[in-house]
Structure formats: structure tokens, C-alpha cells
Amino acid sequence: MLKLHAVIRQRQFHMDMTAALVRFLRRTPLQNIPGPEPVSWWKGNLGYLYDRHGWSFLDRLDTYSGVARVDGLFGAKLLYVFDPAALQHIVTKEQTSFDPAAWFTESLKMTFGPGLLSAYGEQHRKQRKMLNPVFSIAHMRDMTPIFYEIAHKLRDAISAEIEDGARELNILDWMGRTALELIGQGGLGYSFDSLTKDAINPFGDAIKSFVPAIFTTFGYLRFLTPYVAFIQYISFRRVLLDRVPWAGFQNFLKIVDKLNYMSTSVYEGKRTALAAGDAAVTEQVGRGKDIMSILLKANMSASQDDQLGEADLIGQMVTLLFAATDTTSGALSQILQLLAEHQDVQDKLRDEIRAAKQGDFIGYDDLHTLPFMDAICRETLRLYPPVSFVYRQANQTTSLPLSQPIRGNDGSMLNEITVPKGTMTVVGVRSCNRNKALWGEDALEWKPERWLSSLPDAVINARIPGVYANLMTFFGGSRSCIGFKFSQLEMKIVLSVLIDSFNFHIPEDKGAKIVWNLAGVKFPTVGKDSLKPAFPMIVERLAKA
CATH class of the missing domain: 3.30.43.20 (Uridine Diphospho-n-acetylenolpyruvylglucosamine Reductase; domain 2)
Incomplete structure (x- = not known):
């Protein structure tokens, strides 16, 4: 070899x-x-x-x-x-x-596999046609309660961490775990993270390792692609890849194997639940309102010409996780950084959130009509796009x-x-x-x-x-980010809960050391030489309004 x-x-x-x-x-x-x-x-x-x-x-x-x-x-x-x-x-x-x-x-x-990001031509058109209705406003409205449940779990977890008073936390880690759980439940109908202090999920750990791993191996993949892409028999292709003499690449393959196993398991579970009827579907995580459950239903009722194959459906799962985790967690961390650096803006946003709250929620329609919240999200995504x-x-x-x-x-x-x-x-x-x-x-x-x-x-x-x-920021045309409304809803719900509950500050001894790194999806580290993604913040619990 x-x-x-x-x-x-x-x-x-x-x-x-x-x-x-x-x-x-x-x-x-x-x-x-x-x-x-x-x-x-x-x-x-x-x-x-x-x-x-x-x-x-x-x-x-x-x-x-x-x-x-x-x-x-x-x-x-x-x-x-x-x-x-x-x-x-x-x-x-x-x-x-x-x-x-x-x-x-x-x-x-x-x-x-053949997900939306890797498809061309007619295959891409079919996938996009099937997925577009799944990201409709009606479906986003159905996801709002699920997103609030996750945001409230995050709030409770952070409250437990700072029970004895204001404390420094790695906010990027919490935003990453939350973004993964949001796309997990809202996208796949699967829970990756209970958002408790010592929660462990092998698939969740694989997803967290996936984006850093793929960007460190893309150079190797670029070299290998012309020689293995033409091979039609996946078993033989895998034989070649298994013999690539590089430990980092082999670690990457192990991560991919875990994600493929997870995707196939989730797909089989959803297909079984759909065959068993609506009662079985509503008992699953996401209660049948997640993207993949809706997509599978739509695919079953589509004409034969428009139906997606099993490989296409499974391919969408890891694609959703890849596209929605680090981008959302990075954007949320960037917003919190800017709010911490501009305490007057943070206070003004908190006032707007508290004025709009009804109990522990802000309804879908009201959330999207908060002008200052929307302005903060737009301006941050303008000046600091994740990609x-x-x-x-x-x-x-x-x-x-x-x-x-x-x-x-x-x-x-x-x-x-x-x-x-x-x-x-x-x-x-x-x-x-x-x-x-x-x-x-x-x-x-x-x-x-x-x-x-x-x-x-x-x-x-x-x-x-x-x-x-x-x-x-979310590109355009037929290859624009299909989930940009999903992402906006996630960010606004998380911000509405966190800013109402906590005040965020930049640690005096680390603020100048925080560096955002240019990458496929940008990420922060403490110090220019560090390769470990992190963003420390001082988090202070606030009294109820």
C-alpha cells in the first residue's frame, strides 16, 4: 500500500x-x-x-x-x-x-453520502425541492416550544454552574452543546446532550470532533478524491481509505463511522415509527415535528419521480449537523462577546426582552418583531459572518x-x-x-x-x-443556506432566555488574548498559538424581573 x-x-x-x-x-x-x-x-x-x-x-x-x-x-x-x-x-x-x-x-x-451540500444538478434540485417546505414558517412555529425547552435546560445548567456567584465559564462550549442539541432535536428528532454538567453521548462527542477533524484532513481528502471518487463499489473504496498511512485520517474515518451508524439508526427508528402510526411518532424526541420526520412523511407521499432514495435521506442528517452546529455556536458566542463589550446595548436588549415576555416565553410572532434583537443579530452577522x-x-x-x-x-x-x-x-x-x-x-x-x-x-x-x-452571510440562489430561518429562530430563542437570566462580561485578564481564527467556520481561542476552541466569559445571575 x-x-x-x-x-x-x-x-x-x-x-x-x-x-x-x-x-x-x-x-x-x-x-x-x-x-x-x-x-x-x-x-x-x-x-x-x-x-x-x-x-x-x-x-x-x-x-x-x-x-x-x-x-x-x-x-x-x-x-x-x-x-x-x-x-x-x-x-x-x-x-x-x-x-x-x-x-x-x-x-x-x-x-x-449524497447530502444537499455534495449534490449537483438534478439530484440537488430534487433534494432542495423536497427540503424547502420542511423549513416553512409553519414548521418553524411548531419547533418553537422544542427550542424553548432546550434553552431553559441551558439556563438551568448555567445557573447550577454559578450557584455560588459570578463565575468564569467557557461560553463557546455551552453554545456548542446547545447548538448540537437544537439541531439534534429540531433536525433529527434525536437528543445528543442532556445539557447537564457531566453529560456524555458518544455521538455528541463525535459531532464535536467532526468539524475540526474534517478541516485538518481536507488537504488529504483533496489529494485522494481524484483517485477514489470514481470507484463505484463503496466497499472497495473503503478498503483503499482504510489503508491510508496517516493516524489523523484514520481517526477521522472512525468519527465518520460513528456518524453514519447514528444516522442509519435514527433513520431506521423513524421509518419504523412512521409505519406504526402517529402515536409512535409523537412519542419520539421532537414529537414528529423535527425536520427528518416531516421529510420522511413528505417523501412517502411524493411522486415516484420526486422521491429521494434512502442514501439521499440519510445523507441529509450528517449534512444538517455539519452545517448547523459550529456556525450557530460561533454566531451566538460572537453576539455574547459584543454584548459583553457593550453593556449599554446588553441592558437595552434585556429591557426589550422582558417587556415582551409572557410568562417564561416570547411567542414566535412577537419574537420576530423585536426590533433591537433583530438589529443585533443582523449587524453581528453582517460584520462577523461565521463563513x-x-x-x-x-x-x-x-x-x-x-x-x-x-x-x-x-x-x-x-x-x-x-x-x-x-x-x-x-x-x-x-x-x-x-x-x-x-x-x-x-x-x-x-x-x-x-x-x-x-x-x-x-x-x-x-x-x-x-x-x-x-x-x-447565508449565501444566495439555489445553494443558499436552506436553514437560515431555522438558525435565526435558534439564536433569538437562546438569546431571549440567556440575556433575561444572566449578565455577561469579558474577563479582564483574558479579554485581550481572545482571538478569532480564520477557518472554514471561524472559531475563537485564548491566545494566537492555541488550537483549542474556547471563549471564557464571566457569567452573573440576575434577579427575576
Whole structure:
């Protein structure tokens, strides 16, 4: 196996060098696009996009006029895009010309199975058609009591932790456990975490380990994908993967095995309950109102042409967990950080929450009409999106229109850019959200009040193709985040319970040391050198209003 591995690696090296030589000898229109100078010929600037402390490079890209050239490996040219007109082209108008990167989707397919993130074309259309109604407002309304039950468990658990007075807690850990339980019960109808101090669930532990593991192994998956994706017999494919001589990768496979076992078990349990009738369904976690229960019912009644296969249904489970856990926990931690840094804003939000409460709840409709709560969520997701950029690859040569002309390196004015087939484009989610040409000179300031009045005309007229609040945070088009309403409901319910019950402060000795790391989903650590996700906060229990 080691000899085979060496042969494959040598072949890949020769392919890379051949492609590099072709790129070096052949000029591309992208060479005329302004961009930062490459650090080196063989790696360009690509390392900055994978550097967890690479925020300054993203800030530098923000200074270009909506598009910038980024040099990749062996002279490859990438196009970094945050111009609104170009984004409309990539994300909505010509989205079939810009697919997610093949190595990324194939890696996810090898990991999750054929879920929504790894499907293309007709398979993706069928999955999206079946899933869209599941995330309707009616179903979100049904999930509200379930989410409150989880939020109240979180409140009780934190209260027990600080019973003797204000105390420092790793708030990221609590938000991660809560986000997992929210998508577990609301998405899969399965409980991962009782939200007690010493709760242990092997599947919950696997999910918590999954996102860090997949991002540390994506480089290896990218290398392996071209050689194993074509193998149709999964047993033989697995034989190859089991012999990859890397302990980290083998640990990743063990995590995947646990998640696949969990997904299959949950699927079989739901299918059995549906066959037994409504009474059996309502006895399950989620009481039959979770996404997977609704999806299975809808699939059973769909026409044969629209029905999803068993592999597609099971694939959605791990996809939901992957997409909804770290993004939500990171966003909640970021909001709590900002509220801790702006005590006046925290107090104002608490007043709004307490004025709207009826007993221990705020109803679904009232929760979504709290203007200051909504403003805080929107402004945080604008300035600090969990995902900073998204890759797309041109599957044919096309032209990108620009909102404003740019001056090329040859001095000519460009109103559009020719994008050659195969070009990797980087959709600058964070850059679009922070674009001063749209949001004004205060675009880099966290100002929730900007959402309490009319947005700038430049933002409205730009027609940003995002599905949420004139932002790219949840992307757009047919590959937008299908669960963005689910995520908003989760965050608002958790905040309404926590801010009513506790006051949050940043520890004086650690505040300056907290660093957010650039990654597929950004995460905080205490100190630049630490790799352990954490966010310590001082939590103080408040008297009942």
C-alpha cells in the first residue's frame, strides 16, 4: 500500500507540474486584474486564505474595487469577488456556470453520502425541492416550544454552574452543546446532550470532533478524491481509505463511522415509527415535528419521480449537523462577546426582552418583531459572518459584469471580466458585507442601530443576491443556506432566555488574548498559538424581573 501511495503521489506531482507549466506559458485574462503581489511563484498568496491569522489579507482584498486577482499554487490565478453585479452573475443569474469546487463536494460525498451540500444538478434540485417546505414558517412555529425547552435546560445548567456567584465559564462550549442539541432535536428528532454538567453521548462527542477533524484532513481528502471518487463499489473504496498511512485520517474515518451508524439508526427508528402510526411518532424526541420526520412523511407521499432514495435521506442528517452546529455556536458566542463589550446595548436588549415576555416565553410572532434583537443579530452577522468566503469553480468560460468599471494592470478600463473555464472564484462573503461603497464609511463599526432606520440607498440598489437582509452571510440562489430561518429562530430563542437570566462580561485578564481564527467556520481561542476552541466569559445571575 505504501508503494501504491508513493506512485499516486508521484503521479499527482507530475500532473501538478505539467499544469503549472501550461499556466506559466499561457496568458490568462485574469493577469490583467489588479491584486496583491504573490509571496512566491509556487504557492502564490493562497497560504493567506488558509492561515488562521490571515484576517489582514482579507482586509487588504477589501481595498480593491469589488474584484481582485489572487495567485494560487504554481501560477494559478484565482478571482476574489465581492462586486454586487458579479455576485449576482455567480450566485443567481449564471449559477449553473459556477459549481462548488469538485474536490470539496466529492470529499463531502465520500464523508456524508449524497447530502444537499455534495449534490449537483438534478439530484440537488430534487433534494432542495423536497427540503424547502420542511423549513416553512409553519414548521418553524411548531419547533418553537422544542427550542424553548432546550434553552431553559441551558439556563438551568448555567445557573447550577454559578450557584455560588459570578463565575468564569467557557461560553463557546455551552453554545456548542446547545447548538448540537437544537439541531439534534429540531433536525433529527434525536437528543445528543442532556445539557447537564457531566453529560456524555458518544455521538455528541463525535459531532464535536467532526468539524475540526474534517478541516485538518481536507488537504488529504483533496489529494485522494481524484483517485477514489470514481470507484463505484463503496466497499472497495473503503478498503483503499482504510489503508491510508496517516493516524489523523484514520481517526477521522472512525468519527465518520460513528456518524453514519447514528444516522442509519435514527433513520431506521423513524421509518419504523412512521409505519406504526402517529402515536409512535409523537412519542419520539421532537414529537414528529423535527425536520427528518416531516421529510420522511413528505417523501412517502411524493411522486415516484420526486422521491429521494434512502442514501439521499440519510445523507441529509450528517449534512444538517455539519452545517448547523459550529456556525450557530460561533454566531451566538460572537453576539455574547459584543454584548459583553457593550453593556449599554446588553441592558437595552434585556429591557426589550422582558417587556415582551409572557410568562417564561416570547411567542414566535412577537419574537420576530423585536426590533433591537433583530438589529443585533443582523449587524453581528453582517460584520462577523461565521463563513468568510466560499469557493466556486467556473465550468465554462464566461464574462462577469461589474457594478463599477475597474482599471486593469494595462491601464484599460474594464466593465466586465472574462473568466476562463476552470477558474476558481472566491466569493467574498465578509468583504461584500463590509463594502464601504455600499454601507458607508462606518461599515467596519458594529452599530446595531443602523438596522432601526432605512438602509443606505446604495445597499438597496445594489441588489445583493443573498437570501437574508441584503447580506451574503447565508449565501444566495439555489445553494443558499436552506436553514437560515431555522438558525435565526435558534439564536433569538437562546438569546431571549440567556440575556433575561444572566449578565455577561469579558474577563479582564483574558479579554485581550481572545482571538478569532480564520477557518472554514471561524472559531475563537485564548491566545494566537492555541488550537483549542474556547471563549471564557464571566457569567452573573440576575434577579427575576
